Amino acid sequence: MTEQDFIPKYSPEILSNGSVTWESPSNIALVKYWGKKENQIPANPSISFTLSGCKTTTTLSYTKKMSEGYSFEVWLEGVEKESFKPKIETFFKRIEAYVPFIKEYHFKIETSNTFPHSSGIASSASGMSALALCLMSVEKELSDVNVIQSVSEESFDDDYFNKKASFLARLGSGSACRSIEGDLVGWGWHKDIEESSDLYGVKYPFEVHDNFKNYQDTILLVDKGEKQVSSTVGHGLMHNHPFAEHRFEQAHENLSSLINVFKEGDLNAFIEIVESEALTLHAMMMTSMPYFILMKPNTLEIINKTWRYRNDTGSKLCFTLDAGANVHLLYPESESKEVVEFIKNELVAHCQNGQYICDQIGFGAKKIA
Template identity: 35%
Template sequence: MTEILRASASACSNIAFIKYWGKQDFDLNVPLNDSLSMNLSAAVTTTTVEWDSSLSQDEIYLDGERILDGRGVRVSRFLDRIREQWYRMSARVASVNSFPAGTGVASSASGFAALATAAIGAFHEGLPDEVEMTRWARRGSGSACRSIQAGFVEWTAGSEDQSSFSRQFCPQDHWDLCDLIVLVSRKSKAISSSDGHRLAIAHPFMEARQEVLPARILALKGALANRDFRTFGELVEHEALEVQAIMMSGRPAALYMQPETLRVIHGLRRWRNEDGLPVYFTLDAGPNVHVLCEGREADQVLERLQQLVPGVEILVNRPGPAATLHQNHLL
């Protein structure tokens, strides 16, 4: 008799203010350093998992198309970890993103947070506690552990599997902070984040980076807790440029920024310096620009961005919710 166990979940992507770049353990995605992030309300992955005893192998679908390349292999390897502790059935997995994958919006973060939640939730035995769920998500993709809890999240690097986990730093309603993601490109990046982590380990700048990060993280946590936007923005912008410098000077070089990326960066710095508009930016491993402002400035910043790069899609994000189970099944 065929047995089918099904659940669906949604999870937000997140933007790291202190970056996760470089790993201690590549199998379990244990990072070199702590990081701090915000969930993105408009960058969401929804995933349905069906454990089906009649299947001979996993079936993976993304945005309606069956995936037969390395992305599907990565999902199946993660499901293998779950099968080791629960039931040894193959699964049918369907996912949809509200944003383009592989362009500097952390699709693997929302993807594996939603996948972990749906895959374990499908057993209807209750989810592990939130901290344990962050470990499960991390085993699929490091940054996914920051997408389990709502709002602003701190990932403690630790040194091995059990000591590497995330906790909420501030709740979703702590600060009306906006991240306007300017999607200057929808093309997948030439060097994946996974490859970038490996390149970072050998970079001569990484040792010095690890030495200064604890003080930077402490200062950023203080600015975030106190809603001190100027200090927050200066720290986040410096952090983004430092990590981009490591990316660009690696071998091979990871040149994620494009001409439109720099156009947006120069534009918002001009608005800040000449017009006094409080706006900052950060970047991930991709060309798209995360423009940061407080909620009261969001409409003005959005209007200026639309004039600066007409026709370019902009995702307007506030602090996003936790990963959640629901009944809106894709299968």
């Protein structure tokens, strides 16, 4: 599908008011997206595990208005957040052509997270995907009362709904496009995945071995402060980066390798690719100009202890990192008891205030009745 497929061909009769609620999860990339082109287009493909417990719930209430321009308020955990409004307004500007009704309403956006705010877990993926899904539900309501025609004149089915929600979410936060569905979602064109697209995330289409069913993700909260360099700035520093082109090629190659890894259930190869991807991500940060480091001393302590534990026990535990100091520990469900015990005994001392979150892979967003 192209951008044109998401521009509706109608002048709807506006609904007077209503509300809708969605919950949408965060995700953790296995092959990392780092570097982007205009309009939130990724410089390389990525693939992620959708999480289950770490999620955002958003209620979007809408009331018809007469004034021009965008009108909205944002609430987090029952507290109005003026500081969130510039990002939402930027998002609305990017998506207006695809959901033109947004200027016809005043919106109240009420959101909450299952993980602590300012915990160091990025909420943009879960938050922007939940908001995009709410907007798609409003469009679906409009389509029902107006017999909307998409550009292709196809039915407004679940596939179209999910693709457009992912497309909209991407324009708010790139990784948000991977939170609509699960349990594995790819984003960005890749030669081995026929339906892959730079415009939206797609469910992983190939066989996945039972070794990866109910995979666990325990998130160790090393640093809950604001990053000294934002992800947006970091992505921009990939322009003219001396190693950028090789990095983009590496991501394509690693995603190709993972297809067979998932099929065969090769946990050792999975560990090698996932940990290499995490360290490469941070190597790109340390070799950009200006250079920066987001890992903390406790991040390195956790990585070294994870390697030592795996060497001593034969465990299939591995780590990955987002663009920050926190560590995601990935491991098979069969090892849950032993790994959690290891975390309590050896790693919790390296977590800020001893905090960590036990999660596992999930299957995407859900509308709340």
